[in-house]
Amino acid sequence: MSPLIDIKGVKHAYSTADGPLPVLDGLDVTVEEGGFCAVVGPSGCGKSTLTRLVAGLMMPDEGEVWLHGEQVKGPRSTVGMAFQNPVLLEWRTILQNVLLPLEIVPNALKGKAAEDRARFLLSLVGLEGFEDKRPSELSGGMRQRASLCRALVHQPDVLILDEPFGALDAFTREDLWQTMHDVKAKEPFTAILITHDLRESIFLGDQVVVLSGRPARTQYVMNIPRSDKPTLDDLYTSEAADRLAILRQQIEIAQGRTEAEVEG
Numbered sequence: 001m002s003p004l005i006d007i008k009g010v011k012h013a014y015s016t017a018d019g020p021l022p023v024l025d026g027l028d029v030t031v032e033e034g035g036f037c038a039v040v041g042p043s044g045c046g047k048s049t050l051t052r053l054v055a056g057l058m059m060p061d062e063g064e065v066w067l068h069g070e071q072v073k074g075p076r077s078t079v080g081m082a083f084q085n086p087v088l089l090e091w092r093t094i095l096q097n098v099l100l101p102l103e104i105v106p107n108a109l110k111g112k113a114a115e116d117r118a119r120f121l122l123s124l125v126g127l128e129g130f131e132d133k134r135p136s137e138l139s140g141g142m143r144q145r146a147s148l149c150r151a152l153v154h155q156p157d158v159l160i161l162d163e164p165f166g167a168l169d170a171f172t173r174e175d176l177w178q179t180m181h182d183v184k185a186k187e188p189f190t191a192i193l194i195t196h197d198l199r200e201s202i203f204l205g206d207q208v209v210v211l212s213g214r215p216a217r218t219q220y221v222m223n224i225p226r227s228d229k230p231t232l233d234d235l236y237t238s239e240a241a242d243r244l245a246i247l248r249q250q251i252e253i254a255q256g257r258t259e260a261e262v263e264g
């Protein structure tokens with residue numbers, strides 16, 4: 001079976017006033033259907049650029065991105081996205097915000113079926129009873145939960161999460177990590193998560209990809225056996241500590257330290 005996301009030898013440079021800025025330099029990432037790939041790497045190495053290529057918002061200069069056995073050649077409606085800033089529309093209720101993609105995506109659910117689905121997702125993330133509130137009436141964590149429902153409402157084949165928990169306080173963030181697992185158990189999806197948080201990467205990811213410094217290539221891939229019912233206690237085991245130590249080392253190497261310096 002071919003992977004659901006297949007990024008093959010992707011290279012990309014931005015045109016800038018000072019000439020081309022190479023950002024990605026031969027990136028290879030594969031994610032199986034139902035997989036959760038966390039991508040970490042030094043600041044500015046090209047992680048968000050990678051998400052734009054997967055969403056079809058930009059084309060790579062070289063290499064290919066394949067989703068579901070189809071080469072990505074333009075923007076795709078079958079992708080769901082959530083960002084650090086949830087950008088909910090204040091003039092719409094939470095329910096209406098979640099319904100938004102269904103008004104845009106072709107052949108989507110309409111009417112009562114659409115509303116039932118949005119309500120179902122809101123209940124999965126603990127927002128039952130908040131459907132008629134405006135975004136400003138919700139906390140940051142609640143807005144991010146609503147944004148997650150909006151990203152999932154049209155049953156995307158890929159969910160792209162670009163630091164969605166980055167602006168939240170530690171307790172809210174950990175709550176949302178657990179929510180992600182609970183939602184995935186009931187509403188399976190395939191995801192790419194960009195994060196700066198290594199604990200987040202090993203708690204949510206079944207694969208953690210470390211990118212090198214810019215121009216980024218795939219420097220290291222860690223596969224993590226997924227437990228049936230992950231809990232935050234999983235982060236306090238010796239296996240978790242070992243994984244975090246390896247990832248920390250890899251990030252240091254990505255930031256330019258040599259392996260000998262990191263080990264010494």
Ligand SMILES: Nc1ncnc2c1ncn2[C@@H]1O[C@H](COP(=O)(O)OP(=O)(O)OP(=O)(O)O)[C@@H](O)[C@H]1O
Binds near residue numbers: 016044048049050
């Ligand atoms: N549209 C653009 N035009 C020119 N340069 C860009 C553009 N978008 C991003 N860049 C540059 O490309 C590099 C990679 O940016 P990108 O946002 O992909 O990195 P990132 O790893 O997600 O960053 P961070 O970790 O800080 O969120 C950065 O140096 C950025 O300034």
